Amino acid sequence: MGSNQALFECTKCGDCCKGYGGTYLTESDIIQIAAFVDVDIVEFKRRYCVLSGNRPVLAQQANGYCIFFDQHCSIHVVKPRMCRQWPFIQSLMVDIANWHIMAGVCPGMNNQMDDQHLLAAIRREMNK
Numbered sequence: 001m002g003s004n005q006a007l008f009e010c011t012k013c014g015d016c017c018k019g020y021g022g023t024y025l026t027e028s029d030i031i032q033i034a035a036f037v038d039v040d041i042v043e044f045k046r047r048y049c050v051l052s053g054n055r056p057v058l059a060q061q062a063n064g065y066c067i068f069f070d071q072h073c074s075i076h077v078v079k080p081r082m083c084r085q086w087p088f089i090q091s092l093m094v095d096i097a098n099w100h101i102m103a104g105v106c107p108g109m110n111n112q113m114d115d116q117h118l119l120a121a122i123r124r125e126m127n128k
């Protein structure tokens with residue numbers, strides 16, 4: 001992938017829906033996804049979440065994929081904020097090295113730019 005190509009273009013490989021320590025859920029994520037799958041909040045947490053520390057994250061299937069992954073994201077229209085934002089997450093502003101780490105597991109991320117251009121391009125994306 002050349003530096004003049006897109007900063008990010010999802011290949012829909014599904015790799016980001018597997019492993020990586022969990023998908024955090026905001027209160028608003030929980031309300032929306034619970035309504036989408038038609039269960040109340042208590043039941044949603046019981047069936048679809050596990051705790052990471054004291055924060056709920058989406059549970060995983062035995063194969064390591066997110067509980068909502070089945071060839072593709074089965075809750076795409078209400079997927080969690082963390083999934084919607086990927087790969088433009090705040091920690092990139094703290095340390096651009098995170099882009100390269102993430103790009104190592106996400107083939108859709110352009111990992112060919114130098115850090116100065118990368119940071120400027122990411123800032124533009126995040127300010128859209």
Ligand code: SF4
Pocket residue numbers: 009010011012013014015016017086105106107108109
């Ligand atoms: S790992 Fe990257 S390219 Fe693959 S589905 Fe996830 S966001 Fe898209």
Ligand code: SF4
Pocket residue numbers: 016017018023058066067068069070072073074075076079080083
């Ligand atoms: S909610 Fe959807 S996009 Fe997010 S990890 Fe699960 S299957 Fe992937």
